[in-house]
Amino acid sequence: METFSSTATARAADPVRAKPVRNVAIPGWLYSLALPLVLIGAWQLATGGRSYSLIPPPSTVVLTAWDYAFGGIRNDTYSGTFAANAMASVTRVFGGFLVAMLIAIPLGLILGRNKLARRLIDPTLQFLRPIPVTAWLPLTMILFGLGPPATIALIALGTFFPMLLNTVDGVRLVEPRLVEAAEMLGTPKAAIFARVILPAASPSIFTGIRIGLGLAWVLVVVGEMTGVPTGLGANIMDARQLSRTDLVISGMIYIGILGFLSDRVVMLIGRRALWWNPNARN
Amino acid sequence: MLATEIESAIATQRLDKTYLSQSRDGTLTETHALSDINLTVAPGEFLCIIGASGCGKSTLLRIIAGFETLSSGKLTVMGKTPAGPGPDRGMVFQDYALFPWLSVAQNIAYGPRQAGLPKAQVAELTERYLDLVGLQKFRNRYPHELSGGMKQRVAIARVLANDPAVILMDEPFGALDAITRSGLQESLLEIWEKARKTILFITHSVDEAVYLGDRVVVLSPHPGRLKLEIPVGLARPRDIASVEFNQLKRVLLDAIAPDIAVEAAALS
Numbered sequence: 001m002e003t004f005s006s007t008a009t010a011r012a013a014d015p016v017r018a019k020p021v022r023n024v025a026i027p028g029w030l031y032s033l034a035l036p037l038v039l040i041g042a043w044q045l046a047t048g049g050r051s052y053s054l055i056p057p058p059s060t061v062v063l064t065a066w067d068y069a070f071g072g073i074r075n076d077t078y079s080g081t082f083a084a085n086a087m088a089s090v091t092r093v094f095g096g097f098l099v100a101m102l103i104a105i106p107l108g109l110i111l112g113r114n115k116l117a118r119r120l121i122d123p124t125l126q127f128l129r130p131i132p133v134t135a136w137l138p139l140t141m142i143l144f145g146l147g148p149p150a151t152i153a154l155i156a157l158g159t160f161f162p163m164l165l166n167t168v169d170g171v172r173l174v175e176p177r178l179v180e181a182a183e184m185l186g187t188p189k190a191a192i193f194a195r196v197i198l199p200a201a202s203p204s205i206f207t208g209i210r211i212g213l214g215l216a217w218v219l220v221v222v223g224e225m226t227g228v229p230t231g232l233g234a235n236i237m238d239a240r241q242l243s244r245t246d247l248v249i250s251g252m253i254y255i256g257i258l259g260f261l262s263d264r265v266v267m268l269i270g271r272r273a274l275w276w277n278p279n280a281r282n
Numbered sequence: 283m284l285a286t287e288i289e290s291a292i293a294t295q296r297l298d299k300t301y302l303s304q305s306r307d308g309t310l311t312e313t314h315a316l317s318d319i320n321l322t323v324a325p326g327e328f329l330c331i332i333g334a335s336g337c338g339k340s341t342l343l344r345i346i347a348g349f350e351t352l353s354s355g356k357l358t359v360m361g362k363t364p365a366g367p368g369p370d371r372g373m374v375f376q377d378y379a380l381f382p383w384l385s386v387a388q389n390i391a392y393g394p395r396q397a398g399l400p401k402a403q404v405a406e407l408t409e410r411y412l413d414l415v416g417l418q419k420f421r422n423r424y425p426h427e428l429s430g431g432m433k434q435r436v437a438i439a440r441v442l443a444n445d446p447a448v449i450l451m452d453e454p455f456g457a458l459d460a461i462t463r464s465g466l467q468e469s470l471l472e473i474w475e476k477a478r479k480t481i482l483f484i485t486h487s488v489d490e491a492v493y494l495g496d497r498v499v500v501l502s503p504h505p506g507r508l509k510l511e512i513p514v515g516l517a518r519p520r521d522i523a524s525v526e527f528n529q530l531k532r533v534l535l536d537a538i539a540p541d542i543a544v545e546a547a548a549l550s
Contacts, residue, residue: 175379177375177379178379178381180347180349180367180373180375181373181375181379181380181381182381182392183348183349183366183367183368184347184348184349184368184369184371184372184373184441185369185372185392185393185396185440185441185444186368186393186396186397186444188396191396196381199381199383200382200383202383274383275424276382276383276384276385276425276426277382277383277426278426
């Protein structure tokens with residue numbers, strides 16, 4: 001008895017003793033930087049100080065990235081051209097994305113609510129959906145010509161489906177109880193859609209928007225790789241042909257940053273608008 | 283007072299409900315959910331309905347609420363046959379069904395807003411019912427930030443703000459822990475005594491039915507019919523340990539026992 005109770009007390013006290021309170025708070029961004037720093041370090045070790053390397057060391061890439069953005073180091077065709085090219089890509093990303101959004105969300109709302117519309121349109125959509133959007137590239141080039149319009153069309157096509165399907169699901173999966181609650185509280189039939197269905201479906205619609213925008217950044221590179229003179233994707237393809245791997249990697253990094261920033265902006269908007277939704281907070 | 287002129291808040295006559303359901307092999311089966319229900323609820327009465335699962339108690343409530351239609355018979359609420367759901371019959375669901383995108387105060391204001399009341403009056407009603415259910419401090423919280431008990435308080439306030447003729451409650455405290463549950467029972471009785479609303483309360487707990495109701499009705503399943511109806515003549519607050527309380531419980535438990543035995547046999 002005596003032994004049992006004393007071990008029990010010791011065990012109960014253990015977790016407190018095992019976890020000393022840490023006084024030094026490490027800011028979260030330091031954790032986020034650890035892995036990239038390790039990777040860049042390994043990259044530098046593997047490529048730096050050699051006379052010839054297919055992949056340039058990070059120090060070279062940093063210089064190129066700086067030159068690409070601001071000029072003054074290499075003074076070649078790409079020096080200081082980042083802003084103009086990034087602008088071209090951003091315009092295409094948001095152009096294609098907005099076109100898709102303006103069609104996908106209203107259509108999704110209709111399909112989610114209307115059984116007849118669903119029966120008429122859904123089978124076709126289900127057939128078209130599994131076709132990889134990159135497979136549309138030749139067709140968009142034939143339809144829209146070589147150049148930016150084909151890229152925008154490709155982005156619109158690719159981002160259309162995730163936004164549409166998430167909207168349809170969001171509307172269809174609205175808790176029937178919420179509609180009943182609205183009805184018994186006196187909501188006019190015609191107002192149920194605006195006052196209940198739309199807000200209840202908005203987190204799912206928002207998820208579609210985020211997925212769509214992420215995909216738009218993938219597709220802008222694919223789209224710009226063929227017959228488009230400007231844009232970050234075009235720069236990457238040109239740099240590859242010129243064996244300027246440093247520039248290829250600089251372009252990749254910038255696209256990563258831009259994609260990340262645009263996702264953050266959408267997240268912030270979503271967090272403000274949907275802050276009642278606990279799932280929209282990470 | 284209107285309440286004294288109308289002798290029943292809710293009345294059903296020979297109410298019958300059958301519905302068709304399609305099984306996996308495509309055959310249609312007819313389910314007789316409610317049979318020959320004759321029930322009268324007096325204005326201001328607190329009526330509890332209990333019964334084994336599948337006895338149709340929720341179906342009955344949903345018919346009165348207007349979410350489902352009756353197959354035959356007659357239903358009147360305050361002397362009128364209701365057409366579909368409406369704010370005269372407030373429903374409190376077991377799973378709360380609060381609007382997650384609205385704050386506590388906005389959820390309570392929702393009904394008065396639908397009624398098109400002027401802003402000042404909506405605000406006044408919101409304050410009154412926030413106070414009544416004791417959630418002033420949580421007025422700007424959102425449903426996901428509330429405990430189950432608080433959510434159900436909001437759901438009750440939301441319905442009361444519409445000043446309904448009857449309040450329908452479908453196992454409202456069934457998902458709550460025992461302590462929260464008894465706290466809400468006390469609050470509900472307090473609110474009911476103040477507001478003198480007609481309450482139709484469904485529960486699977488005999489204790490809860492005897493503790494809350496003016497009258498307890500037992501439904502038996504397959505098809506759901508009225509089996510027993512007993513008035514609870516005990517003064518409130520009721521002593522759940524008293525002999526009278528337990529005698530009533532015994533009668534009700536005996537009435538339900540065969541239905542539960544059938545259910546258990548069907549499961550094994």
